[in-house]
Amino acid sequence: MTLWQGRFGGGKQSDEMLAFTESLSFDRRLAPDDIACSRAHVLGLERVGLVSHEESGALLSALAQAEEELAEGSFTFKQGDEDIHTALERRVTEIAGEVGARLHTGRSRNDQVATDLRLFTKRALCEVAKGVITLEEVLLARAEEAGDAYLPGYTHMQRAQPVLLAHHLLAHGWALSRDVDRLAATRRRLDVSPLGAGALAGSSLPLDPDWVARELGFGGRFENSLDAVSDRDFVAEALFDLALLGTHLSRLGEEVVLWCSAEFGFLHLADAYATGSSMMPQKKNADIAELARGKTGRLVGHLAGLLTTLKGLPLAYNRDLQEDKEPLMDSIDQTERALDAITGLIATATFDTQAMARAAADPALSATDLAEWLVLKGMPFRRSHELVGGLVRDSLERHVPLTELVAAHPSLGSEAVTLLEAGVAVTRRTTPGGAGPVAVAAQLERFTAAVRADAERFGLHVGAGLGRVGAAAPAPAPSPSGR
Ligand code: ARG
Numbered sequence: 001m002t003l004w005q006g007r008f009g010g011g012k013q014s015d016e017m018l019a020f021t022e023s024l025s026f027d028r029r030l031a032p033d034d035i036a037c038s039r040a041h042v043l044g045l046e047r048v049g050l051v052s053h054e055e056s057g058a059l060l061s062a063l064a065q066a067e068e069e070l071a072e073g074s075f076t077f078k079q080g081d082e083d084i085h086t087a088l089e090r091r092v093t094e095i096a097g098e099v100g101a102r103l104h105t106g107r108s109r110n111d112q113v114a115t116d117l118r119l120f121t122k123r124a125l126c127e128v129a130k131g132v133i134t135l136e137e138v139l140l141a142r143a144e145e146a147g148d149a150y151l152p153g154y155t156h157m158q159r160a161q162p163v164l165l166a167h168h169l170l171a172h173g174w175a176l177s178r179d180v181d182r183l184a185a186t187r188r189r190l191d192v193s194p195l196g197a198g199a200l201a202g203s204s205l206p207l208d209p210d211w212v213a214r215e216l217g218f219g220g221r222f223e224n225s226l227d228a229v230s231d232r233d234f235v236a237e238a239l240f241d242l243a244l245l246g247t248h249l250s251r252l253g254e255e256v257v258l259w260c261s262a263e264f265g266f267l268h269l270a271d272a273y274a275t276g277s278s279m280m281p282q283k284k285n286a287d288i289a290e291l292a293r294g295k296t297g298r299l300v301g302h303l304a305g306l307l308t309t310l311k312g313l314p315l316a317y318n319r320d321l322q323e324d325k326e327p328l329m330d331s332i333d334q335t336e337r338a339l340d341a342i343t344g345l346i347a348t349a350t351f352d353t354q355a356m357a358r359a360a361a362d363p364a365l366s367a368t369d370l371a372e373w374l375v376l377k378g379m380p381f382r383r384s385h386e387l388v389g390g391l392v393r394d395s396l397e398r399h400v401p402l403t404e405l406v407a408a409h410p411s412l413g414s415e416a417v418t419l420l421e422a423g424v425a426v427t428r429r430t431t432p433g434g435a436g437p438v439a440v441a442a443q444l445e446r447f448t449a450a451v452r453a454d455a456e457r458f459g460l461h462v463g464a465g466l467g468r469v470g471a472a473a474p475a476p477a478p479s480p481s482g483r
Contacts (some may be wrong), residue, residue, distance in 0.1 A: 003086055003104070013080070023083045023322050026316060027322045029329060030084050033119035037112055038088065038103060040215040045105055048206045055099045062096035063088075084116075085109045098287050108199035110229040110317040115195045117324065119216065121238055122187055124332045129183045129458045131339035132176050132245065136451045138347045141175040144444060148437055150426045151266060151356035152365060161368055162360040162426040163435035165351060170447050172252050177447075179245040180454040186241050190234035191219035198229035200316040225404070230316040232306070235324045239303040241329040249338050253292035256345065260286045265355040268349035269467035273341070288341045295334050302327030363402045363420035364392055369428055371407065373416055387411065 093100025222228035259267035277283035353451025374384035429436030
């Protein structure tokens, strides 16, 4: 069955045309949304008297039967079902008989598909956000448990200044919190019903788009029918949100890969979240982290692909728009899987805090502290920077420990030497948002509040996420007190 046979001579459509243009292979995932959309439409038609109460009842029960068949897997798609909308209308008509011919009254697949996809995206972004919040919770738990452990912070991949492990973990956490914020904003903007826009221009029938919008749980209806059927901004925005979220997971993944290397030795993965080598018996690899990094390429590609599809389209609907679904669905699926795997990996990995402390033991990592100590004594920073830089150079060239040079220097001496002791520099990062224990204790409180707010926005209760990671997840440690 096609939905347009009247205009055509009744001959068979070519297989090549159908093979190239069909979307059923991927838009069947929209079935629940298409049914919801049809239900609201039928109720709307009844409300304005375009179908009788009996007709509406017959259509609704046919829709319910189709829904049940889909759920139990007995729904049979037929040759010629070019998309989910066609398949469902065909089935409703088979079940309900003649009245099925009234289902599409005042509606086009153009407003229908836009409505379905908005419903789908709204739900899917909510699921993605839940996954992000779970990872936020795990990072928070691991940060709380990390206590006063510290490691070198890096700039240009060179050891720079020591930072608390908690601070480093929360840096990733804040990026994820911005992702949740973006997902919420995208969800808010896409919360507009296109149903009632028809093919492009609205309808001569007395439809009530405001009423069906409310019935579908949307925040409101479209303002312009041409815009309603051709707007895919929400897909582009969702793809951007997912690409940036993927980028954050990729950067986290890159650090996991580095930290698991013998060169760093900061992180040991649980067996359940690592992979081995088919040839080298000794290997333990961080494939999850590498794929979190690798798959981000395709998330970025999907965004670029959709924008390229959209950029030359005239108003209103063009079949090109069918190309919105596969990238969106793939980006959602890949991101959800990446989130689950990375969350499990982080929840179960072991931090080697001794290796971190060893890597941060070089007194040169306190060079900034020496220069700032001199500033507190009244020396201009440019002078103190030069003085300490000279000592570091001297120490390297003459192979004399920096501590000795500091002890012997007339402007520095034994008080300054204490700054070079292991673990001291990090305690001096006291400014708000800084990397030391006092500032991080405050940050932990703020991040806890941020995660709670993120969870509330998506109707979750905090802590719900940790359960999803399974038995492998460590219980969140109590917040270290006295910091
Ligand atoms: N499968 C189409 C899509 O995904 C549905 C809308 C088709 N509309 C049309 N007029 N051909 O965009």
